[in-house]
Amino acid sequence: xxxxxxxxxxxxxxxxxxxxxxxxxxxxxxxxxxxxxxxxxxxxxxxxxxxxxxxxxxxxxxxxxxxxxxxxxxxxxxxxxxxxxxxxxxxxxxxxxxxxxxxxxxxxxxxxxxxxxxxxxxxxxxxxxxxxxxxxxxxxxxxxxxxxxxxxxxxxxxxxxxxxxxxxxxxxxxxxxxxxxxxxxxxxxxxxxxxxxxxxxxxxxxxxxxxxxxxxxxxxxxxxxxxxxxxxxxxxxxxxxxxxxxxxxxxxxxxxxxxxxxxxxxxxxxxxxxxxxxxxxxxxxxxxxxxxxxxxxxxxxxxxxxxxxxxxxxxxxxxxxxxxxxxxxxxxxxxxxxxxxxxxxxxxxxxxxxxxxxxxxxxxxxxxxxxxxxxxxxxxxxxxxxxxxxxxxxxxxxxxxxxxxxxxxxxxxxxxxxxxxxxxxxxxxxxxxxxxxxxxxxx
Amino acid sequence: xxxxxxxxxxxxxxxxxxxxxxxxxxxxxxxxxxxxxxxxxxxxxxxxxxxxxxxxxxxxxxxxxxxxxxxxxxxxxxxxxxxxxxxxxxxxxxxxxxxxxxxxxxxxxxxxxxxxxxxxxxxxxxxxxxxxxxxxxxxxxxxxxxxxxxxxxxxxxxxxxxxxxxxxxxxxxxxxxxxxxxxxxxxxxxxxxxxxxxxxxxxxxxxxxxxxxxxxxxxxxxxxxxxxxxxxxxxxxxxxxxxxxxxxxxxxxxxxxxxxxxxxxxxxxxxxxxxxxxxxxxxxxxxxxxxxxxxxxxxxxxxxxxxxxxxxxxxxxxxxxxxxxxxxxxxxxxxxxxxxxxxxxxxxxxxxxxxxxxxxxxxxxxxxxxxxxxxxxxxxxxxxxxxxxxxxxxxxxxxxxxxxxxxxxxxxxxxxxxxxxxxxxxxxxxxxxxxxxxxxxxxxxxxxxxxxxxxxxxxxxxxxxxxxxxxxxxxxxxxxxxxxxxxxxxxxxxxxxxxxxxxxxxxxxxxxxxxxxxxxxxx
Numbered sequence: 001x002x003x004x005x006x007x008x009x010x011x012x013x014x015x016x017x018x019x020x021x022x023x024x025x026x027x028x029x030x031x032x033x034x035x036x037x038x039x040x041x042x043x044x045x046x047x048x049x050x051x052x053x054x055x056x057x058x059x060x061x062x063x064x065x066x067x068x069x070x071x072x073x074x075x076x077x078x079x080x081x082x083x084x085x086x087x088x089x090x091x092x093x094x095x096x097x098x099x100x101x102x103x104x105x106x107x108x109x110x111x112x113x114x115x116x117x118x119x120x121x122x123x124x125x126x127x128x129x130x131x132x133x134x135x136x137x138x139x140x141x142x143x144x145x146x147x148x149x150x151x152x153x154x155x156x157x158x159x160x161x162x163x164x165x166x167x168x169x170x171x172x173x174x175x176x177x178x179x180x181x182x183x184x185x186x187x188x189x190x191x192x193x194x195x196x197x198x199x200x201x202x203x204x205x206x207x208x209x210x211x212x213x214x215x216x217x218x219x220x221x222x223x224x225x226x227x228x229x230x231x232x233x234x235x236x237x238x239x240x241x242x243x244x245x246x247x248x249x250x251x252x253x254x255x256x257x258x259x260x261x262x263x264x265x266x267x268x269x270x271x272x273x274x275x276x277x278x279x280x281x282x283x284x285x286x287x288x289x290x291x292x293x294x295x296x297x298x299x300x301x302x303x304x305x306x307x308x309x310x311x312x313x314x315x316x317x318x319x320x321x322x323x324x325x326x327x328x329x330x331x332x333x334x335x336x337x338x339x340x341x342x343x344x345x346x347x348x349x350x351x352x353x354x355x356x357x358x359x360x361x362x363x364x365x366x367x368x369x370x371x372x373x374x375x376x377x378x379x380x381x382x383x384x385x386x387x388x389x390x391x392x393x394x395x396x397x398x399x400x401x402x403x404x405x406x407x408x409x410x411x412x413x414x415x416x417x418x419x420x421x422x423x424x425x426x427x428x429x430x431x432x433x434x435x436x437x438x439x440x441x442x443x
Numbered sequence: 444x445x446x447x448x449x450x451x452x453x454x455x456x457x458x459x460x461x462x463x464x465x466x467x468x469x470x471x472x473x474x475x476x477x478x479x480x481x482x483x484x485x486x487x488x489x490x491x492x493x494x495x496x497x498x499x500x501x502x503x504x505x506x507x508x509x510x511x512x513x514x515x516x517x518x519x520x521x522x523x524x525x526x527x528x529x530x531x532x533x534x535x536x537x538x539x540x541x542x543x544x545x546x547x548x549x550x551x552x553x554x555x556x557x558x559x560x561x562x563x564x565x566x567x568x569x570x571x572x573x574x575x576x577x578x579x580x581x582x583x584x585x586x587x588x589x590x591x592x593x594x595x596x597x598x599x600x601x602x603x604x605x606x607x608x609x610x611x612x613x614x615x616x617x618x619x620x621x622x623x624x625x626x627x628x629x630x631x632x633x634x635x636x637x638x639x640x641x642x643x644x645x646x647x648x649x650x651x652x653x654x655x656x657x658x659x660x661x662x663x664x665x666x667x668x669x670x671x672x673x674x675x676x677x678x679x680x681x682x683x684x685x686x687x688x689x690x691x692x693x694x695x696x697x698x699x700x701x702x703x704x705x706x707x708x709x710x711x712x713x714x715x716x717x718x719x720x721x722x723x724x725x726x727x728x729x730x731x732x733x734x735x736x737x738x739x740x741x742x743x744x745x746x747x748x749x750x751x752x753x754x755x756x757x758x759x760x761x762x763x764x765x766x767x768x769x770x771x772x773x774x775x776x777x778x779x780x781x782x783x784x785x786x787x788x789x790x791x792x793x794x795x796x797x798x799x800x801x802x803x804x805x806x807x808x809x810x811x812x813x814x815x816x817x818x819x820x821x822x823x824x825x826x827x828x829x830x831x832x833x834x835x836x837x838x839x840x841x842x843x844x845x846x847x848x849x850x851x852x853x854x855x856x857x858x859x860x861x862x863x864x865x866x867x868x869x870x871x872x873x874x875x876x877x878x879x880x881x882x883x884x885x886x887x888x889x890x891x892x893x894x895x896x897x898x899x900x901x902x903x904x905x906x907x908x909x910x911x912x913x914x915x916x917x918x919x920x921x922x923x924x925x926x927x928x929x930x931x932x933x934x935x936x937x938x939x940x941x942x943x944x945x946x947x948x949x950x951x952x953x954x955x956x957x958x959x960x961x962x963x964x965x966x
Contacts, residue, residue, distance in 0.1 A: 051838075073838050196561075254522030257487075287592075395629060400598075440629075
């Protein structure tokens with residue numbers, strides 16, 4: 001039978017934040033044992049499963065903290081990892097955000113949660129709907145004061161439906177743990193996609209995968225039914241036939257247990273009663289069949305100049321539609337070992353570049369990159385003893401970026417209707433974002 | 444604290460399974476099982492628990508078995524990894540006698556496992572990867588066209604990259620080998636040394652089946668002139684050549700100039716071994732060795748010096764004119780000035796071998812040059828599922844590296860892992876006189892070998908050497924593990940003259956005692 005013997009939370013520096021022993025099988029020095037093993041490793045991430053004599057540690061990293069469980073060898077790793085991830089999501093829901101500070105301010109709440117989710121080491125439940133009947137402590141949140149919270153006034157003082165923008169911190173307030181509900185009723189729907197792309201040195205797209213999720217964060221007092229409509233022309237599956245027009249296509253998708261799919265097959269409508277807090281309603285994948293071109297292409301020129309320095313002339317082109325933009329773009333260009341210094345010429349003052357010796361790479365940061373434009377930069381790197389073979393070490397360029405308000409697959413939430421159960425009006429927010437999971441361009 | 448979801452279901456199931464009335468009546472049984480497996484009403488923890496309890500039940504007939512399988516079919520492809528894994532574990536244990544059904548189940552689980560490999564949580568991805576490695580042991584072709592999913596992301600932690608590379612090596616076939624090699628080439632210059640080394644040895648393993656392409660990449664990497672990379676490449680080339688001797692030509696031309704770059708012991712050892720084996724094709728081999736020989740006084744590593752001795756001897760056998768002088772200097776240093784007994788003993792052995800004559804030396808030193816039977820990458824037999832099913836869905840696959848990783852520091856390929864040998868009895872007619880004759884330089888080796896049917900006990904050469912060390916008998920050299928007759932050259936120091944029969948008898952008795960003890964322990 002799968003059971004957890006002890007559960008503890010450590011900060012990244014090893015401070016003991018939370019410790020709970022469920023079965024009395026081992027002593028509390030396990031925390032030190034675990035942290036010693038972590039620090040004994042040479043700088044890299046510690047493996048998920050570690051053992052020390054007859055103790056087995058399984059841990060995940062969430063919010064910069066170590067969430068560790070000790071268990072027996074025949075426990076299911078999937079179950080324990082899933083449990084630890086869900087526990088950290090619960091703590092995030094209840095405290096508003098997940099960080100060392102949030103945990104420190106909410107000890108009592110977290111211990112109460114730990115009491116309820118595990119009984120003598122056996123997992124009871126991780127559903128916030130069930131738990132709300134038992135958790136009494138209120139959260140202490142550390143949300144910073146922000147001017148945006150004052151009002152929903154749009155541009156020029158007029159309040160219009162279109163210009164209503166909620167600050168991103170709106171979705172990070174704690175869910176109400178007590179029975180009587182104050183605060184606004186809101187529901188946030190996030191369509192989050194992660195893009196994994198490899199482009200070869202000749203510009204050919206070698207791999208393009210998208211993994212996406214629709215997450216619903218619900219701050220509504222009672223379970224009201226939500227009807228979410230996706231693109232009508234959405235097709236699921238790998239059939240060879242393609243309809244005319246820009247059909248939105250997914251290769252695979254899976255749904256949360258609570259979602260009713262009767263209308264999905266006919267009209268692409270999902271029906272569910274979301275519980276308080278965050279849940280993932282739908283997960284989907286698309287491989288090698290993206291409807292649009294990959295967002296970035298790179299045209300590099302790499303050579304040695306007469307003074308023996310490494311010259312890298314990088315032309316980065318953004319192929320998004322002209323009205324959109326990418327933000328927080330960062331290109332990491334590996335350089336040969338022994339690189340000493342960098343001088344650069346960038347085309348605008350808000351970009352910056354630096355040589356990070358620890359990663360042995362030049363990192364070029366572009367805060368905002370509009371669609372349909374291109375930026376170029378010239379980097380000169382001092383490498384004593386640079387040979388023509390060293391140019392091989394200028395390895396694949398890794399890009400990381402965020403595409404707000406855009407989905408790579410084209411999936412959209414057409415409408416979001418709530419059945420009128422609760423008294424007041426409920427705010428509905430939909431947000432789209434695509435992140436780069438791993439965007440590699442070979443040179 | 445109410446336990447909602449699974450507890451009622453589990454209690455009912457337990458009650459039903461232990462009630463003989465229900466079990467004997469198939470209709471009632473089926474109804475109970477159906478009622479109990481109302482899995483949609485449980486949350487995932489409840490479902491997992493039900494699946495675990497079901498593991499304890501053995502179906503009475505095949506119909507019952509297939510009933511259960513079809514009821515649980517939708518859980519097999521559940522998007523929740525814990526349920527999918529628990530269901531598959533249950534399927535595999537129920538169908539242990541039906542390999543076709545097990546294989547079909549494994550293929551159905553491919554989609555959810557791949558999805559878990561792309562999960563947002565990196566720990567979940569790692570767990571899915573390790574379990575995919577288990578599945579690949581039984582169905583190697585399971586994921587051939589999905590190899591792109593296992594390309595490493597540049598921000599991933601090293602332990603995930605290492606597993607992904609291991610999986611990539613397993614998925615290689617004629618169509619994707621170029622893409623996979625290209626991708627691995629990109630990882631060889633990774634800033635993390637472990638990742639770079641893992642990538643280089645992955646290329647080496649692929650080279651067992653695709654030697655040309657791999658060698659091209661490996662020799663290209665030598666051009667970077669970087670110590671860590673060159674060391675890893677030279678060691679990989681040594682391992683590759685041991686298995687694929689036909690690449691020795693390409694290798695020989697690539698070795699020029701490596702010695703300037705290498706800093707660490709293992710790399711230098713690998714280079715020395717290669718120069719010793721294939722020195723006649725590497726034009727600068729004698730000069731490289733000379734550099735090392737001149738620096739032998741300041742060399743601290745034992746293995747390096749032994750390897751240097753062996754390689755210089757081997758090179759001397761094929762290029763005597765160039766190496767005679769330096770061999771002499773080396774032997775002189777090792778015999779006269781060297782403090783360590785192993786090195787000294789080995790040098791003495793070589794010196795006396797040379798005295799015996801060039802043919803004997805050749806027989807001893809130029810043994811096996813390669814071992815193509817060590818395993819081709821493609822075409823390995825698929826393991827039966829029963830071999831790994833007990834560790835499926837437990838912490839075990841996540842703990843250890845898979846069997847494919849080779850230890851970073853290994854000696855020369857001849858001294859590889861043990862192979863069991865048939866036990867032949869020690870003959871009682873061991874004759875000290877024959878030992879004496881050998882010592883005096885007469886050619887009695889063959890006869891001695893015949894009479895001394897060396898009883899190798901049922902234990903590894905390492906155990907034998909360890910045991911010998913306990914009685915102060917040093918092993919100087921031994922032949923490859925799987926050659927028969929297996930020979931070992933031992934050396935020990937004692938008071939008294941070597942020609943003295945009593946000393947010899949004492950030595951023999953100690954030796955036989957050790958061998959008897961080991962064989963009786965292991966028997």
